[in-house]
Amino acid sequence: MLNFESTQKILLEKLHGKKTFAIGYHADADGMSSTSILINYLLKNGVLRENITIYPINNLHRNFELSHLKEIMSNQPDVVICVDCATSKLEQFYYIREKAKTFICIDHHMFPPEIINIPHLYINSRMFPELTEPQNFTTSKLMNSFLFDPSNAWLELIGLEGDVATQSMQGSSLLEAANQINILGLVKEKEESIDEFTNRCNLLVNLLLESNNAPNFIEKLKSNKFLKKTHDTIINDIHYNAQKILEMKPTFEINHNKIFIYKIHSPNKFNIAEAILKNHFRHVGYNETYLIYSADDTLTVRLYTSNTKIDCSKIAGLLYGGGHTNRAGITDMKPDDLTIDMTLDMLIEKLKDAIKDAK
Structure with a gap:
């Protein structure tokens, strides 16, 4: 070192x-x-x-x-x-x-x-x-x-x-x-x-x-025609999902913290969770936490919070992910012992626990 x-x-x-x-x-x-x-x-x-x-x-x-x-x-x-x-x-x-x-x-x-x-x-x-x-x-x-x-x-x-x-x-x-x-x-x-x-x-x-x-x-x-075409296709999916997220109500609230859980829908079959967060949620509202995910044969999750007492990287680290305190993620994970739904439920429970402890 x-x-x-x-x-x-x-x-x-x-x-x-x-x-x-x-x-x-x-x-x-x-x-x-x-x-x-x-x-x-x-x-x-x-x-x-x-x-x-x-x-x-x-x-x-x-x-x-x-x-x-x-x-x-x-x-x-x-x-x-x-x-x-x-x-x-x-x-x-x-x-x-x-x-x-x-x-x-x-x-x-x-x-x-x-x-x-x-x-x-x-x-x-x-x-x-x-x-x-x-x-x-x-x-x-x-x-x-x-x-x-x-x-x-x-x-x-x-x-x-x-x-x-x-x-x-x-x-x-x-x-x-x-x-x-x-x-x-x-x-x-x-x-x-x-x-x-x-x-x-x-x-x-x-x-x-x-x-x-x-x-x-x-x-x-x-x-560059190739990059522009790819970019334009991706951005359509991002805008569609970003608008849906902005319109949604909190999935649940704990200790005055609003938590939003959202599943990505990508008609063009792109994995866009991280791009959505970095491009559209640079500054989330006070005490808001987002868990955005896509799931098919693998699980991709992105966490983003404005609560400074919550460490997203530690939550993501439970499943080999990582990142920063205010934003972190898990990319293309194939759960070993649990179904994807079970894994996602476990992650949400860990997020709830972190919010309850963030006093």
């Missing part, structure tokens, strides 16, 4: 010669902007773009997809870096640490306390002593502590916007860029292959790298 200065030193040591890098990144605005900042840093220090391979991550445990992990291990890069995604299960991290020459993880979410016992794993989750507690500092903000370059400032701001860490005015190009990245990166089609999802996310990162500012990025994104 090293601090930022030590991690920067390790990175600089790896920049000499024809070094190769594999970067896994969370497929949201924060993860993609942070990855772009990191790639710009590597390129500026002489690393060839062809020696940098990137892999989006957006699954239950925030692990590399198995096909990606096999490819990484086959290529044997000099450095493996995870950006904005520390795993909730350690088996893969132990494996990468054993096989990789250098393994760096830069994240700010909740993660298992056992992770600090992995030797030679460099993880800078935050500038606080509570290493296993989630914080509201985005990865891009933290990365700029040692990867600072004024030309990357707009990328950092997109990351901050995407993680709901700032309060931009509606119409801001930074907010629009963050929202569009979250929509295209966090949303998966039910029948979408890993390769299709990877190509879409990596295309977004490459557009960020090719752009000079947020308006330029938005222009490039809108001129």
Whole structure:
């Protein structure tokens, strides 16, 4: 476990010669902007773009997809870096640490306390002593502590916007860029292959790298017919569900806290729970808590609360999920011993207990 200065030193040591890098990144605005900042840093220090391979991550445990992990291990890069995604299960991290020459993880979410016992794993989750507690500092903000370059400032701001860490005015190009990245990166089609999802996310990162500012990025994104068509289809589903949520009455109330439980309906079969929360519920009402979910053969849940005494990440952590205190989630979970309905009921009961205890 090293601090930022030590991690920067390790990175600089790896920049000499024809070094190769594999970067896994969370497929949201924060993860993609942070990855772009990191790639710009590597390129500026002489690393060839062809020696940098990137892999989006957006699954239950925030692990590399198995096909990606096999490819990484086959290529044997000099450095493996995870950006904005520390795993909730350690088996893969132990494996990468054993096989990789250098393994760096830069994240700010909740993660298992056992992770600090992995030797030679460099993880800078935050500038606080509570290493296993989630914080509201985005990865891009933290990365700029040692990867600072004024030309990357707009990328950092997109990351901050995407993680709901700032309060931009509606119409801001930074907010629009963050929202569009979250929509295209966090949303998966039910029948979408890993390769299709990877190509879409990596295309977004490459557009960020090719752009000079947020308006330029938005222009490039809108001129890409594939991304625009996908975005427009997804946004229709998001708007439909967001309107239904805004119109609904509380499912129940506890100690003057309003709790809203809502099941996602997506005619186009997109998993849109997280995108709805990040794009439409940036600021919920006083003492309001939302549990939004989609369920078919897997369960995806997003929690969002304005009650500062409730820790959503701990509730999600019961089912290998995680996130932040005010918002957290579980992605594509396949319950082992319970039905999806039973699992959802258990989660709702835990939420009720947390609200009762929040005095």
